[in-house]
Amino acid sequence: MKKQLISILKYLVFLLLGLVLLWLSFRNIKLDALWEDIRTANYMWMGFAVVFAIISHIFRALRWNLLIKSMGYKTRTSTTFAAVMIGYLANTAVPRMGEFMRCGVLSRKEKISFNALLGSVISERLFDLIVLMLLLLAVVAFQWEMLGGFVLKMTEPFINSITHNWLTVSLFLASVVSVIAALYYLRKRFKNHLQELPFYDKTKLLILGLLDGIKTIKRMRQKWLFLFYTVMIWFFYVLMTWIPLYMLSETSHLGLRAGITLLAIGSLGIVAPVPGGIGAYHFIGKAVLVQLFFIDPLGAGSYVAITHAGQTLLNVFVGGIAYLWMFFADHKKPANDAITNSSR
Secondary structure: OHHHHHHHHHHHHHHHHHHHHHHHHHOOOOHHHHHHHHHOOOOHHHHHHHHHHHHHHHHHHHHHHHHHHHOOOOOOHHHHHHHHHHHHHHHHHOOOHHHHHHHHHHHHHHOOOHHHHHHHHHHHHHHHHHHHHHHHHHHHHHOHHHHHHHHHHHHHHHHHHHHHOHHHHHHHHHHHHHHHHHHHHHHHHOHHHHHOOOOHHHHHHHHHHHHHHHOHHHHOOOHHHHHHHHHHHHHHHHHHHHHHHHHOOOOOOOOHHHHHHHHHHHHHHHOOOOHHHOOHHHHHHHHHHHHHHOOOHHHHHHHHHHHHHHHHHHHHHHHHHHHHHHHHHOOOOOOOHHHHHHHO
16 A cells, blocks of 8 residues: 555656646747647648657567567567557556556467566667667767757756765765675575575566566577667657658758757657656757757747647557457467467
């Protein structure tokens, strides 16, 4: 009960944070003018962006299949894609819940170890994080004259808080290292006693499953195909960010460079721990358009409002259909029935 209460409070805090950022994004914009701008947008371009988003999700499913196959399991692209979309649906409501949801759905549908799937998703997300960091560095490096002041302005409060509280930060890092060292010592010192605890075997299996999933990229045979799928995922991410700029007169003159910059910096709003990236995406995306590309706040607000709503509706609609199809329409036997039965 206590854990549930803490979870609910954390959710409400991040939701409140998102709503505050949403208010900050639109507080100086007249809502009737915003609605008129949104109403008169050319939604053909947003339609293209939705198609590109679906294609990127298909490539994500194909890439996940490679990781799953490297662990010795079978799966179908259709069920993997459906699991990915159900995950995005869950993320719309609860941040990071989608990673657990898509693993749970695919584990149940195809009889694959949940721990191994979760480990593969962690591995996949770590790889995407590296790609995002490289993209951010490239965007900043090649556009330093334009982005330098913006980056320094955004990071100055964080850097100042560290320099002014260096003693607190040092104590925190020392505490983390001490805890890790103490846990390692206790495990070595009392290993025999720990093995007698009822939850030891379950915890060990959980950790081994996660590690097995995380190691999938290392032992995967088709590494070049994995890299190709990754490139295609991010290529269509760029398209789904850039193309909608043409739907508004205020942003239609911006080119591919603006789309890549928006993707790189705006992604920080999507990964923020607020439900569906609400508020955080709007705040960061609007700031990029206004401060870097000198777009009128009305046009910038319209762009982030339409693109966020479009992606959210896509996740809800396709994710909902995927859930209904997976559990009520698709009656195929699990792809790993033979593996499961033989392991018994």
